[in-house]
Amino acid sequence: MDSRKQKILEAVVLDYIETAEPVGSRTISKKYNLGVSSATIRNEMADLEEMGLIEQPHTSAGRVPSEAGYRYYVDYLMAQSDIQQEAQQMISHALQDKQQKVGDVLRDSMKLLAEVTNCTTVMVLDENRGAALQLLQLLLVEPGKALMVIVMEGDKIENHFLEIPKSMTKEDLELVSAMMNQNLRGLKVDDWQRSMLETIFQDLTRQRQVVDRALEMLSSILDIRNKDKKIYLDGGLNMLSQPEFQDVNKVKTLLHSLEQQEVLSQLMEADNETGITVKIGAETGLDEVKDCSVIVANYKVKGKTVGKVGLIGPTRMDYATAVSMLNTMAQTLEEAYPDKE
Amino acid sequence: MDSRKQKILEAVVLDYIETAEPVGSRTISKKYNLGVSSATIRNEMADLEEMGLIEQPHTSAGRVPSEAGYRYYVDYLMAQSDIQQEAQQMISHALQDKQQKVGDVLRDSMKLLAEVTNCTTVMVLDENRGAALQLLQLLLVEPGKALMVIVMEGDKIENHFLEIPKSMTKEDLELVSAMMNQNLRGLKVDDWQRSMLETIFQDLTRQRQVVDRALEMLSSILDIRNKDKKIYLDGGLNMLSQPEFQDVNKVKTLLHSLEQQEVLSQLMEADNETGITVKIGAETGLDEVKDCSVIVANYKVKGKTVGKVGLIGPTRMDYATAVSMLNTMAQTLEEAYPDKE
DNA sequence: GTTAGCACTCGACATGATAGAGTGCTAACA
DNA sequence: TGTTAGCACTCTATCATGTCGAGTGCTAAC
Numbered sequence: 001m002d003s004r005k006q007k008i009l010e011a012v013v014l015d016y017i018e019t020a021e022p023v024g025s026r027t028i029s030k031k032y033n034l035g036v037s038s039a040t041i042r043n044e045m046a047d048l049e050e051m052g053l054i055e056q057p058h059t060s061a062g063r064v065p066s067e068a069g070y071r072y073y074v075d076y077l078m079a080q081s082d083i084q085q086e087a088q089q090m091i092s093h094a095l096q097d098k099q100q101k102v103g104d105v106l107r108d109s110m111k112l113l114a115e116v117t118n119c120t121t122v123m124v125l126d127e128n129r130g131a132a133l134q135l136l137q138l139l140l141v142e143p144g145k146a147l148m149v150i151v152m153e154g155d156k157i158e159n160h161f162l163e164i165p166k167s168m169t170k171e172d173l174e175l176v177s178a179m180m181n182q183n184l185r186g187l188k189v190d191d192w193q194r195s196m197l198e199t200i201f202q203d204l205t206r207q208r209q210v211v212d213r214a215l216e217m218l219s220s221i222l223d224i225r226n227k228d229k230k231i232y233l234d235g236g237l238n239m240l241s242q243p244e245f246q247d248v249n250k251v252k253t254l255l256h257s258l259e260q261q262e263v264l265s266q267l268m269e270a271d272n273e274t275g276i277t278v279k280i281g282a283e284t285g286l287d288e289v290k291d292c293s294v295i296v297a298n299y300k301v302k303g304k305t306v307g308k309v310g311l312i313g314p315t316r317m318d319y320a321t322a323v324s325m326l327n328t329m330a331q332t333l334e335e336a337y338p339d340k341e
Numbered sequence: 342m343d344s345r346k347q348k349i350l351e352a353v354v355l356d357y358i359e360t361a362e363p364v365g366s367r368t369i370s371k372k373y374n375l376g377v378s379s380a381t382i383r384n385e386m387a388d389l390e391e392m393g394l395i396e397q398p399h400t401s402a403g404r405v406p407s408e409a410g411y412r413y414y415v416d417y418l419m420a421q422s423d424i425q426q427e428a429q430q431m432i433s434h435a436l437q438d439k440q441q442k443v444g445d446v447l448r449d450s451m452k453l454l455a456e457v458t459n460c461t462t463v464m465v466l467d468e469n470r471g472a473a474l475q476l477l478q479l480l481l482v483e484p485g486k487a488l489m490v491i492v493m494e495g496d497k498i499e500n501h502f503l504e505i506p507k508s509m510t511k512e513d514l515e516l517v518s519a520m521m522n523q524n525l526r527g528l529k530v531d532d533w534q535r536s537m538l539e540t541i542f543q544d545l546t547r548q549r550q551v552v553d554r555a556l557e558m559l560s561s562i563l564d565i566r567n568k569d570k571k572i573y574l575d576g577g578l579n580m581l582s583q584p585e586f587q588d589v590n591k592v593k594t595l596l597h598s599l600e601q602q603e604v605l606s607q608l609m610e611a612d613n614e615t616g617i618t619v620k621i622g623a624e625t626g627l628d629e630v631k632d633c634s635v636i637v638a639n640y641k642v643k644g645k646t647v648g649k650v651g652l653i654g655p656t657r658m659d660y661a662t663a664v665s666m667l668n669t670m671a672q673t674l675e676e677a678y679p680d681k682e
Numbered sequence: 683g684t685t686a687g688c689a690c691t692c693g694a695c696a697t698g699a700t701a702g703a704g705t706g707c708t709a710a711c712a
Numbered sequence: 713t714g715t716t717a718g719c720a721c722t723c724t725a726t727c728a729t730g731t732c733g734a735g736t737g738c739t740a741a742c
Binding site for chain 1: 498500
């Protein structure tokens with residue numbers, strides 16, 4: 001793969017990203033001054049096609065990058081543009097207003113990202129299974145009914161109602177709460193184990209029933225945690241502006257897919273080690289979104305991945321800008337919120 | 342307006358709802374046996390057109406109901422079909438599984454409704470401003486940080502973090518909580534008044550600061566409540582199957598509008614007295630959804646409206662079925678959950 | 683190795699012809 | 713007087729046809 005072929009491939013990709021029209025040899029020779037005539041470019045393009053990097057929608061149309069072509073572009077040609085700076089500025093400006101809630105900032109960032117890239121943004125917050133318990137408290141709401149309040153590190157709150165024996169008093173609950181707090185505070189959810197929990201509380205005979213209920217509740221929280229990642233989506237409609245989504249049926253299928261958590265989860269699967277993962281078309285492994293690409297950035301805190309930010313767009317998306325933006329966004333967030341989820 | 346004209350108008354509406362194609366005189370005379378020839382029907386249709394109840398997309402096309410036509414149909418002709426029974430069965434069957442959370446049932450019902458009618462369903466839960474406070478508790482999370490847990494009648498829970506002086510102990514918070522509970526429990530949010538609150542707590546000097554924060558928080562809750570209705574949406578993509586929404590731009594505008602709370606709020610505005618409100622096309626007062634109609638049902642508990650369930654579809658929607666379904670749904674919900682929100 | 687030139691292919695678009703659905707009007711009928 | 717059959721007319725949808733232009737591949741010359 002000589003340097004001229006690379007330049008031509010890059011030209012095809014860039015022009016197609018810009019115009020969404022198949023790009024011909026003449027266009028390239030005129031617009032991107034490679035110093036050779038269109039005929040030469042034609043020859044090279046024939047080679048590129050043979051290599052599977054570009055393809056023709058039909059004879060006598062221009063060329064369009066194949067998925068392999070995008071792949072090559074992303075891996076070897078794409079310049080981490082100076083958009084980076086601009087993005088940096090924009091994002092940190094947007095995040096300036098720090099007095100808002102953490103959740104709101106994340107949402108706003110996603111919205112911003114979606115607007116700028118004209119793609120759909122996804123955020124997956126892995127439940128902090130590694131987070132420690134900060135506070136566990138049982139409150140008497142009315143006779144026979146208690147509320148269990150759980151506060152996790154990172155200010156995550158969960159509430160669950162509990163049925164309890166009517167005879168239980170506020171003081172009983174207080175006792176159980178104190179006991180649980182004493183034993184569980186600072187422990188990570190991952191480290192909870194039913195058997196362990198049970199031994200801890202075996203001498204609380206009078207409050208036996210409450211303890212049982214509470215433990216049941218806690219176990220089910222453990223179960224839910226594993227499945228129930230929090231997924232936020234923004235800009236779901238953005239892609240409708242793209243010329244490749246002018247067909248309503250296509251749109252319907254796509255949007256429908258994006259409403260399904262499993263689909264999003266799979267899309268957002270990414271190697272936790274690398275910073276940014278780009279999946280092009282079929283690489284997503286999902287037929288429903290075969291005309292789309294996904295860019296996923298891990299969002300780390302203290303070196304540990306706690307969530308992911310993703311960008312979903314047409315295969316013909318502006319990878320350079322998207323990657324830049326996403327990178328910047330993840331970094332900025334990490335710097336701004338080193339100790340929050 | 343003689344009975345034959347009515348029958349013809351009804352035929353036009355029904356046929357157009359079914360086929361989405363302009364309906365001609367011949368079709369009517371063949372399909373709906375009114376005992377007269379197509380020529381007669383033509384004459385009648387000319388009259389109906391003059392009256393503004395039907396219109397022609399262009400010369401030599403069939404007729405299509407105008408908005409006024411739909412209105413007339415809904416007001417005078419529409420039969421509350423026997424779908425009612427079927428719906429009843431279906432809905433109560435779906436709601437059988439009562440052990441789920443209240444919120445889930447509502448969601449499921451909406452999903453069902455959306456599927457069956459192929460429309461978008463909306464649910465607005467007016468915040469229970471009339472609900473009474475059940476429990477208010479301050480919990481010490483860590484030094485300098487407290488969590489305020491509020492439980493309202495109807496099992497609504499709210500959590501808010503509060504910054505407090507580091508010197509505050511668990512016992513201080515317990516004292517404030519007890520005080521607040523004692524004074525506020527059973528009171529309706531509407532009845533809280535800052536001035537009143539302040540006099541109650543004026544002798545808690547040591548905890549002054551916490552009380553202040555808490556009161557601030559409570560006030561802001563009051564403010565939020567007024568604006569922040571909870572709105573749920575389901576089947577947002579359903580309308581894409583309708584032939585009138587084959588144009589992507591139209592779809593984009595529409596879906597975008599439906600993402601905006603204000604739009605939904607306005608759409609769902611309805612006379613609280615009457616059970617069901619039907620707004621056809623321009624009657625919604627919103628240009629963004631001018632090709633849509635909205636049917637809103639009030640959802641009452643103990644005779645008081647606590648929420649609304651709505652159905653958004655194309656003007657050419659099946660009003661009879663929709664109204665039946667919605668009616669049944671609201672009734673079933675009321676019966677099933679007389680004392681929950 | 684590069685380029686100019688040329689024949690060829692194919693889609694986009696405009697044009698025109700045709701069929702069919704539906705109307706309005708008129709005259710005849712009960 | 714209301715109803716109906718018949719007919720001319722209108723308009724759209726559809727298909728075949730022709731033309732244009734963009735783009736290609738190939739060949740021969742540089």
